[in-house]
Amino acid sequence: MTTAFPALVPSGRSFNAGNFPVKTYAAQDGGEVRILYGSKRVGMTLQLTYQNIADANAEKFIDHFHEMKGTYNRFTIGTESRDGWGSDDKWLGAVEWGSQWRYAQSPQLQSVYPGISTVTVNLIAALS
Amino acid sequence: MQIENSSGTFVTLAKVTNWSISSSQSPLQTTTLQDTDATYINGIRSTTGSCRLYYYDDGTTNSCSTLVKKLIKARDTGEVGVATEPENVTFKLQVLDGTTTPKQIEVEALLTSASMSMAVGEVLAADVAFQVNGAPKSVTI
Numbered sequence: 087m088t089t090a091f092p093a094l095v096p097s098g099r100s101f102n103a104g105n106f107p108v109k110t111y112a113a114q115d116g117g118e119v120r121i122l123y124g125s126k127r128v129g130m131t132l133q134l135t136y137q138n139i140a141d142a143n144a145e146k147f148i149d150h151f152h153e154m155k156g157t158y159n160r161f162t163i164g165t166e167s168r169d170g171w172g173s174d175d176k177w178l179g180a181v182e183w184g185s186q187w188r189y190a191q192s193p194q195l196q197s198v199y200p201g202i203s204t205v206t207v208n209l210i211a212a213l214s
Numbered sequence: 215m216q217i218e219n220s221s222g223t224f225v226t227l228a229k230v231t232n233w234s235i236s237s238s239q240s241p242l243q244t245t246t247l248q249d250t251d252a253t254y255i256n257g258i259r260s261t262t263g264s265c266r267l268y269y270y271d272d273g274t275t276n277s278c279s280t281l282v283k284k285l286i287k288a289r290d291t292g293e294v295g296v297a298t299e300p301e302n303v304t305f306k307l308q309v310l311d312g313t314t315t316p317k318q319i320e321v322e323a324l325l326t327s328a329s330m331s332m333a334v335g336e337v338l339a340a341d342v343a344f345q346v347n348g349a350p351k352s353v354t355i
Contacts, residue, residue: 095246095247095248096246096247097243097244097245097246097247098247099247137242137243137244137245138242138243138244138255139244169246169247169248170246170247170248171247198242199242199257199258202242202255
């Protein structure tokens with residue numbers, strides 16, 4: 087059974103909307119040629135911070151990272167990660183644009199108090 | 215004030231004219247993005263205090279220098295910058311309220327400052343400030 091991404095509400099969130107696969111060529115006369123190589127926006131990034139959570143919850147991120155074989159496998163995340171966003175969830179998502187999330191790096195865990203840790207997770211959208 | 219001596223016995227040490235002890239903590243914020251108001255859980259506690267001792271010797275129970283000398287040390291090797299390290303002290307701050315079990319707080323502390331002031335017509339006094347190491351050893355208040 088695959089471990090689901092922890093269903094916790096983050097205390098901080100940073101989203102980058104990525105871009106369409108565009109290649110830009112600059113001509114010597116200053117002109118610019120842009121070629122659109124795809125119809126799907128890619129490269130979205132999402133940083134989630136879970137401040138001062140119980141170690142038992144912090145452990146879930148390490149467990150999930152392990153289950154996903156680190157940065158290898160793609161996965162979806164629950165709506166909890168977008169709680170507090172006052173508009174349609176799809177604008178902070180990846181699935182709606184044909185991608186899924188994968189870890190951009192390993193979760194960063196900081197121990198702050200006995201039984202309490204802060205975890206930062208960096209995700210990047212991958213089309214395949 | 216009662217201080218623990220080297221044999222582990224508490225002895226009355228000095229005439230204290232006032233003392234204070236203050237405990238505080240730094241709560242850890244647990245606010246999430248769905249909250250509208252900040253939420254917290256308990257965090258690290260810290261206890262500090264101070265006292266003023268009258269510095270005179272009545273031949274029995276008042277030896278203010280015992281405490282002050284826990285912090286102030288003379289150089290012991292001839293090296294200008296080398297002296298014996300300060301000593302931690304364990305003492306009780308008491309309120310003698312006439313009951314059989316007086317209100318008291320027993321702490322192990324690191325002295326953070328010791329200063330003596332003298333003025334004409336006054337008894338020499340020493341102000342001592344301390345940082346409690348960990349939690350108090352006992353609290354009866």
